[in-house]
Amino acid sequence: MKVPGITKTWWRVQVKSQLEELLGYVQLIEKGFASRLKRAEKRPFQVPKRFKNEAAVDRYYRDRSNELHALSKEFPSLVRRTAFLHLYSILEKRLLLICEGVHRDQPHLQPLSADKNKGIVKAKKYLKNEAKVDFPDQTNDWIEIQRMQELRNRFAHSIGKPMPATLDEYIKKNKSFFKVGMMDSFSLTPAYLPHVIELVGRFHEAVLNAIPDETFKDDLRIGKS
Amino acid sequence: MAKFIGVDMRRILDRVFDTELDELKDYVETVEDALKGKLKSFEERAERRAEGMSPAAKDRYFESLAEDAHFLWGRFPALTWKTAFIGAYSIFEHALINLCGHTAHYGGHEIRVEDIQGKGIFAAQTYLKKVCKVSFPDNCADWQDILHMNRIRNLLVHRLGHMKHGSAWKGLPQYLKRKAKLIEFTEGGDIRFLDGYCLDAIETYRRFFKATLAAVPDHLLRGKEVEL
Numbered sequence: 001m002k003v004p005g006i007t008k009t010w011w012r013v014q015v016k017s018q019l020e021e022l023l024g025y026v027q028l029i030e031k032g033f034a035s036r037l038k039r040a041e042k043r044p045f046q047v048p049k050r051f052k053n054e055a056a057v058d059r060y061y062r063d064r065s066n067e068l069h070a071l072s073k074e075f076p077s078l079v080r081r082t083a084f085l086h087l088y089s090i091l092e093k094r095l096l097l098i099c100e101g102v103h104r105d106q107p108h109l110q111p112l113s114a115d116k117n118k119g120i121v122k123a124k125k126y127l128k129n130e131a132k133v134d135f136p137d138q139t140n141d142w143i144e145i146q147r148m149q150e151l152r153n154r155f156a157h158s159i160g161k162p163m164p165a166t167l168d169e170y171i172k173k174n175k176s177f178f179k180v181g182m183m184d185s186f187s188l189t190p191a192y193l194p195h196v197i198e199l200v201g202r203f204h205e206a207v208l209n210a211i212p213d214e215t216f217k218d219d220l221r222i223g224k225s
Numbered sequence: 226m227a228k229f230i231g232v233d234m235r236r237i238l239d240r241v242f243d244t245e246l247d248e249l250k251d252y253v254e255t256v257e258d259a260l261k262g263k264l265k266s267f268e269e270r271a272e273r274r275a276e277g278m279s280p281a282a283k284d285r286y287f288e289s290l291a292e293d294a295h296f297l298w299g300r301f302p303a304l305t306w307k308t309a310f311i312g313a314y315s316i317f318e319h320a321l322i323n324l325c326g327h328t329a330h331y332g333g334h335e336i337r338v339e340d341i342q343g344k345g346i347f348a349a350q351t352y353l354k355k356v357c358k359v360s361f362p363d364n365c366a367d368w369q370d371i372l373h374m375n376r377i378r379n380l381l382v383h384r385l386g387h388m389k390h391g392s393a394w395k396g397l398p399q400y401l402k403r404k405a406k407l408i409e410f411t412e413g414g415d416i417r418f419l420d421g422y423c424l425d426a427i428e429t430y431r432r433f434f435k436a437t438l439a440a441v442p443d444h445l446l447r448g449k450e451v452e453l
Contacts, residue, residue, distance in 0.1 A: 024296070032262075075256075085312075092383065
């Protein structure tokens with residue numbers, strides 16, 4: 001017996017709401033930091049009278065400037081970086097779930113676990129080579145997703161290691177998305193997250209569209225009886 | 226007279242790690258605070274607007290706001306904790322790998338941590354134990370917790386926090402029992418962070434890194450003493 005599973009339409013709604021939630025989150029938090037920064041900046045730099053000695057005064061100035069630095073640079077940078085990692089997880093998980101859905105519908109295919117690759121490369125190879133899906137890997141979006149993968153690996157594992165040349169070029173080319181610092185350091189600008197969230201949504205849609213309807217009959221079944 | 230004139234790398238690594246974790250902790254607390262403030266003003270505004278409505282209209286009105294409220298008190302704090310948890314793990318992993326780099330340098334070891342099989346914290350563990358002969362504190366409770374945190378982190382990064390039915394690892398139930406008010410799995414297999422888990426994880430990393438640093442002999446973390 002076939003039970004109603006997750007249709008392509010429902011799948012799209014889920015992805016859309018995940019991406020919208022993430023964008024809403026980043027925007028809300030960034031706005032929160034900005035308004036706190038505004039309040040902090042308005043507070044006059046005035047050493048409280050109870051601070052008698054030089055060390056206490058020094059500490060007061062250091063704490064105030066740390067606060068301003070945290071609200072203006074460090075915290076926004078952290079929220080973008082961590083949100084980016086989360087976005088990449090959404091992308092990877094969704095692609096792998098599509099592969100699992102394909103295998104459930106076509107059990108004669110090799111299981112996904114047979115492929116030794118990982119993450120998005122595993123998903124691509126599975127869909128393209130095993131399921132013969134016209135995977136959109138000849139697109140600019142896929143090229144950028146590969147850079148996102150390098151960026152994600154850099155944030156997650158390899159701070160301090162040499163930067164891959166392709167990522168270096170990506171960062172230098174996209175000045176509106178990255179603020180380059182010294183010695184390979186860089187941070188994400190407020191424009192980057194909305195850009196990649198849109199890209200992930202678009203790419204996901206392209207992958208779904210590449211999966212033939214006659215294979216799925218508009219039904220990516222997650223639950224089967 | 227022999228005098229140490231080099232850099233005390235132990236102190237520097239300790240301070241850098243502490244600072245990074247403190248920043249992350251401040252960040253989590255600031256975001257939590259901001260979300261609480263936002264929720265409070267959201268509720269106050271809703272109450273104000275609902276004044277004078279009939280009970281039925283009030284119900285409908287509050288129902289229409291339920292999703293936004295749920296984001297503010299549930300989803301967004303959870304997203305903050307999960308993403309910060311992943312960030313804390315990266316900081317910890319990087320600190321351990323960095324420590325290996327310094328012990329290689331001062332100990333004059335040609336083998337680097339990158340040459341070790343395995344990845345991340347496990348490569349660092351092997352490197353410090355086998356190559357640098359450090360009595361790596363992997364018998365302590367914090368390391369056992371870190372092993373669980375490593376798997377939780379992998380679940381978050383690769384499966385968005387969802388655990389397939391029947392794929393729980395050994396010792397997880399006991400870990401969840403110990404951290405009962407901090408973390409749980411839903412019936413559907415999704416990780417749920419509760420208030421305080423992320424900060425608890427940060428303190429676990431902090432304690433363990435300090436214990437690791439303390440286990441590294443002096444000659445592996447600072448320059449040689451010289452005759453003056």
